[in-house]
Amino acid sequence: MTIQSAEEEIDRTLGKRIISFARSPLFQGDAQVLHPPNPYRRMLVPDALAEGDFDRPPAAGEWAAHRSLSAHRLLGTFYEADTVLLPEQGLAPLHADFDLFYGSELRELRESSVSALERFAFACLDDAVDVSGAATPEVLDAYFQHVVAEAENGPSPALAAIAAARDRESAADLYLVQLALDGLTEASAMSRNLAGAYGPEQSALFKIFIDEFGYGVYDAKHTTIFAKMLRSRAMATHVHAYWNFYLAGPLATNNYYYYLSRDHAKFFRYAGAVTYAEAVFAPAFVEMVKVFRDIFGDNVDLHYCDEHAHIDEHHGRITREEVLLALAARHGPRVVPELMRGVAEARLIGGWFEDDTAAQIRWSDDLPRHRDLAGTVRLGPEPRRVALTPDSPFGTRSHDDSMVLEVERGEAELITTPTGPPERLARGDAVLIPAGRLYGVRSTAAACDYLLHAVTPDG
Amino acid sequence: MARVIVMDLSRHNTVLVGHDRYFVLHTEGRALLVLDRCPHRGGPLSLARRTPDGRRLSCPWHGTKVGVAAVKRTSLPMVRSGDEAVVVLPDGDDEGGEPISVIRKEVLANLPPDAPCAAESAGEAAGAVGAGEVARR
Ligand code: FES
Ligand SMILES: [Fe+2]
Ligand SMILES: [Fe+2]
Numbered sequence: 001m002t003i004q005s006a007e008e009e010i011d012r013t014l015g016k017r018i019i020s021f022a023r024s025p026l027f028q029g030d031a032q033v034l035h036p037p038n039p040y041r042r043m044l045v046p047d048a049l050a051e052g053d054f055d056r057p058p059a060a061g062e063w064a065a066h067r068s069l070s071a072h073r074l075l076g077t078f079y080e081a082d083t084v085l086l087p088e089q090g091l092a093p094l095h096a097d098f099d100l101f102y103g104s105e106l107r108e109l110r111e112s113s114v115s116a117l118e119r120f121a122f123a124c125l126d127d128a129v130d131v132s133g134a135a136t137p138e139v140l141d142a143y144f145q146h147v148v149a150e151a152e153n154g155p156s157p158a159l160a161a162i163a164a165a166r167d168r169e170s171a172a173d174l175y176l177v178q179l180a181l182d183g184l185t186e187a188s189a190m191s192r193n194l195a196g197a198y199g200p201e202q203s204a205l206f207k208i209f210i211d212e213f214g215y216g217v218y219d220a221k222h223t224t225i226f227a228k229m230l231r232s233r234a235m236a237t238h239v240h241a242y243w244n245f246y247l248a249g250p251l252a253t254n255n256y257y258y259y260l261s262r263d264h265a266k267f268f269r270y271a272g273a274v275t276y277a278e279a280v281f282a283p284a285f286v287e288m289v290k291v292f293r294d295i296f297g298d299n300v301d302l303h304y305c306d307e308h309a310h311i312d313e314h315h316g317r318i319t320r321e322e323v324l325l326a327l328a329a330r331h332g333p334r335v336v337p338e339l340m341r342g343v344a345e346a347r348l349i350g351g352w353f354e355d356d357t358a359a360q361i362r363w364s365d366d367l368p369r370h371r372d373l374a375g376t377v378r379l380g381p382e383p384r385r386v387a388l389t390p391d392s393p394f395g396t397r398s399h400d401d402s403m404v405l406e407v408e409r410g411e412a413e414l415i416t417t418p419t420g421p422p423e424r425l426a427r428g429d430a431v432l433i434p435a436g437r438l439y440g441v442r443s444t445a446a447a448c449d450y451l452l453h454a455v456t457p458d459g
Numbered sequence: 460m461a462r463v464i465v466m467d468l469s470r471h472n473t474v475l476v477g478h479d480r481y482f483v484l485h486t487e488g489r490a491l492l493v494l495d496r497c498p499h500r501g502g503p504l505s506l507a508r509r510t511p512d513g514r515r516l517s518c519p520w521h522g523t524k525v526g527v528a529a530v531k532r533t534s535l536p537m538v539r540s541g542d543e544a545v546v547v548l549p550d551g552d553d554e555g556g557e558p559i560s561v562i563r564k565e566v567l568a569n570l571p572p573d574a575p576c577a578a579e580s581a582g583e584a585a586g587a588v589g590a591g592e593v594a595r596r
Binding site: 207311 | 501522
């Protein structure tokens with residue numbers, strides 16, 4: 001078998017492999033909206049996953065497709081299975097889950113599908129970014145400085161959406177949850193680039209790592225101060241309480257750094273990406289502090305943001321001078337396009353994080369209008385019927401196209417944010433779910449049926 | 460009763476007292492035993508390089524320039540006769556219960572600003588730019 005056809009063979013069975021992975025008892029969810037303090041359990045919504053065509057990667061403009069959400073949930077789970085996750089309260093009651101999560105059966109499924117799943121999940125970047133022309137360290141730095149300045153000056157769409165929301169507290173919490181994906185396991189991807197022998201640039205990266213890990217002091221570790229910020233909002237702090245609310249864009253952003261760190265052929269791309277990220281963090285956290293103080297006053301612990309507004313000034317400088325430009329100087333023009341590609345991809349995927357979060361905030365903050373809109377659109381024939389009981393496992397999903405959700409029997413709660421009040425839907429109520437928006441439904445009657453109507457394009 | 464240790468400066472340049480570390484800094488022809496901790500985030504000042512004017516140490520972690528005058532203020536009481544130094548240690552938390560050791564480790568802070576050291580290579584140029592950035596802020 002040639003390499004080409006071997007790869008095709010793996011690709012053809014990708015859908016099957018990931019569905020058998022997602023069918024593991026660990027990934028079936030339970031009736032609760034939040035996940036319990038058990039890092040091994042996370043709802044992968046296998047039935048919705050099975051709808052996706054895993055032979056057709058989402059293209060550059062299709063990042064909001066449902067199969068993109070499914071793929072990134074899986075990929076995030078794969079990557080985290082390569083890190084050490086232990087529950088704070090001790091493993092004693094969860095040992096069987098630990099064995100299953102890290103066990104050979106799931107590991108074989110992960111190992112045999114991770115490369116194909118990465119190609120699927122990140123194919124959109126191949127089309128979206130192209131670096132051409134003479135690549136010199138000067139070109140690299142000029143491009144880098146330009147995009148960083150642009151990010152510093154541009155407003156954050158997600159923070160702007162929070163500031164403009166009617167329910168700013170729920171909007172702010174939704175944003176915190178998107179940060180939690182990385183915040184609760186911070187710098188895990190970075191740790192994969194520390195091993196090996198690559199000169200002073202390796203030591204420069206390690207200096208950053210020392211800061212991320214709080215100089216060996218648990219209370220100063222960035223994950224610890226992130227948890228402190230959540231706690232100040234009376235939110236859960238375990239990995240991953242809010243799994244059901246991670247949006248595709250933030251999942252993809254988090255996965256992206258693992259993706260570059262798993263395969264060291266992409267090391268220079270990683271260096272470009274991490275340099276971009278460190279450079280834009282400091283001003284972003286300054287802006288976040290303003291928005292959050294405005295909403296919560298002193299009732300939120302923003303040490304995490306202050307820490308990053310300060311230390312990422314240093315990380316931005318260290319990565320640019322001692323990693324990005326130093327690698328370009330040492331290894332020559334051949335690595336420059338990859339460094340630039342990393343910068344460009346990190347910027348693109350960071351934009352997806354922002355846009356997805358902003359869109360979710362705006363939609364969940366404006367459900368009454370989406371109830372009205374549900375009555376104005378034209379619906380396709382043959383809606384899908386979904387039956388729920390109060391014991392049905394709770395999961396969230398999105399759709400490739402706009403849908404109208406209509407309660408046919410019983411009553412339900414539509415859940416679109418981690419902490420906001422659920423939207424009560426009585427029999428006959430309908431709401432428009434725009435393409436790509438994340439939602440879950442919980443039955444509040446002994447039985448509830450709802451219909452999902454496709455919206456016809458001219459509707 | 461204060462604790463006293465005797466160290467041989469021809470063999471040792473570092474003292475560990477509990478969680479604190481002191482190193483021998485040579486400045487203006489004298490040897491001082493100073494705290495090996497950057498006031499910013501605790502970076503190892505013994506691994507700092509001198510700024511070109513020799514008056515500050517550029518911390519290896521984030522490039523903060525710490526004045527030698529400020530570093531001198533952290534020095535422990537010490538009486539040197541030849542290579543023998545008698546050091547009076549600060550009072551510990553629990554009546555002298557902290558472990559104390561005297562060792563030799565690499566100290567870059569005593570090198571002249573432009574002297575190369577084993578670890579140095581192309582990265583140094585970039586490091587110098589970094590230090591300049593901090594100074595401008
Ligand atoms: S610890 Fe010395 S500059 Fe930060
Ligand atoms: Fe951090
Ligand atoms: Fe950082």
